[in-house]
Amino acid sequence: MTEEKRIPLASVGFTSDEARQAATDSYYLEELDRQAELAINSIYLAVMRGRDTKDPRDPKVWGALQNTLFAAICIARLLKPSIVKKPYHSSMTKQQSQQFADDRGKKLRDMLNVEDDCHILDVKAVRDAYEHYDEYFDRHLAGGAECFSDWYITDRNVLKTPPDQGTPSKAVGIRVFYPAGGILLFEDRMLHLFELEVELIELRVKIADALEEVNAKITGRALFGGHILEPVMTEQRAQQRFMEWQHRRAEALEELAKRKK
Structure with a gap:
């Protein structure tokens, strides 16, 4: 058996308020950096492979684009929270929870000098459309x-x-990627990937x-404890699974290959 990972x-529990707040800020910043790295790598892969591929539906390109959208919305929501749907804790109201999220977002934006008009925060319109694409399909199909x-x-x-001329269009254009210009489209919504990627690199610098x-302010004893160490399953069961x-995958791929000939 190989050495376990x-x-x-990470602890955010410290005896002083300053250290606790600094540790909390550090935790959020590390997450922002993690997601930014994922998005940067995915944009670069999508653009460079997208320029060279002969397949207009290259799954590796589209996989990288979807990963970009997911990572970017994680960043956007940390920096500028959406509407809180329910209280964070039994001791808090929904309004208090919203204020907690809004305060966190504002503090992070101020720390990192993120402006409201940056492309990082502009990802929501395109990302949400990609997530709810089924609604757009249904709407167009229902319209004929x-x-x-x-x-x-x-x-x-x-x-x-085609532009709306009083009757629903019979021809519909939806999701398109233009790698040469760094543009991801969803109908009329447009995400500028070149600008987004550069802003994400600059964000990582900040x-x-x-x-x-903030790490210089984390001093004193960190508080740990309370976790329960529990195996997901036995090693025997994991090996069996x-x-x-592997067996079922090979069978399924064989059947797929027969139908793709």
Whole structure:
């Protein structure tokens, strides 16, 4: 058996309020940096592979784009929280929870000098559309759409939905990626990936500086304890599941290959 991976553990419990707040800030900053790194790597992969691929629906490109959207919205929500749906704790009201989130977002934006018009916060419109694409499909189909131009990488041109002239369009254009110009589209919504990626790199620089400052304030004894160490399953069961997965996967891929000929 190989050496087990170390389980990361971070404490935000300290005897002084300053140290506790600094540790909390550090925890948020580390998460922002983690998600920013994921988004940066995914944008670069999508653009560079998207420029070279001959497949307009290259799954690796689209996988990288979806990963970009997920990581970017994680960052956006930490920096500018959405509406809190329920109280964070039994001792808090929904309004108090919203204020808690808003205060956290404002503090992080101030620490990192994030402006309201930055592309990082602009990701929501495109990301939300990609998540709720089924609603757009249903809406167009209910309106009598007969042709879809969707989910493709383009070298230059885009097939768009004709402008509304009083009757629903029979032709619909939805999700498009233009890697040469660094643009991800969802109908008329546009995400500028080049600008987003540079801002994320610059954000990581600011995070590094902020972490150096806040970590210097973390002093004193850290409080730990309370976790319960519990195996997910026995090693025997894990090995059994792995072998079963490999077998079923091979069978499923074989059946898929037959139908893709």
